[in-house]
């Protein structure tokens with residue numbers, strides 16, 4: 001057999017061709033964002049954009065509450081929507097629909113495939129996760145929805161907000177519900193749950209977990225990986241992921257305070273929770289390399 005004939009035979013083998021194609025194809029990551037409020041996708045907006053819009057991945061988003069609790073800061077949006085949103089009863093009744101539309105618009109920018117609005121109450125700011133978990137939200141319904149989604153879609157990763165004691169209790173509660181749902185699955189079926197927070201520089205305080213909730217224990221106290229929103233690309237390297245993040249902020253016009261975050265955090269830091277599947281470390285490292 002000549003070398004040319006041998007090459008032809010190898011190329012004609014379907015098994016071999018299949019194997020080569022599999023090895024060469026980048027993994028299309030599948031991610032579910034689980035957050036409490038419309039606009040919480042900000043925490044991982046650049047990473048989401050990179051996965052969904054540039055790496056061919058799929059990102060869905062669960063938003064547990066209506067996000068009507070921030071009505072006091074809606075002054076700028078009153079002119080846009082023609083509604084006195086800072087009046088409590090008007091804000092609480094009109095913001096749920098407005099915030100859904102704003103979230104869908106932001107989601108189109110970063111490439112979210114499906115949004116799941118669970119429409120629980122956003123009663124007020126609190127640092128206590130138990131308020132939402134025990135009194136305000138219908139947690140059995142949230143758990144059921146998450147379980148069905150996890151089982152049906154088999155996500156590789158779940159992104160949540162890092163549940164520090166200093167962050168909104170709703171953020172802590174959303175992370176806990178995601179972690180509980182993942183932990184109930186067979187280890188081989190579990191997604192890797194990551195907790196994220198934006199930062200201006202890499203000197204973020206370490207996070208080992210919330211003392212009251214063992215499931216929030218992280219694999220390492222330091223972030224597993226960091227996505228730099230200031231990374232440049234495009235013509236003359238003139239563009240930055242930060243631009244996309246600022247577009248996301250701008251879509252949430254009813255959230256006045258949030259507008260002050262434009263250009264504030266150049267980094268998205270990701271911690272990995274300990275209670276993951278067996279290949280959690282390798283899977284996370286593989287995502288970090290792809291990003």
Ligand SMILES: [Zn+2]
Nearest residue numbers: 036037040168
């Ligand atoms: Zn929030």
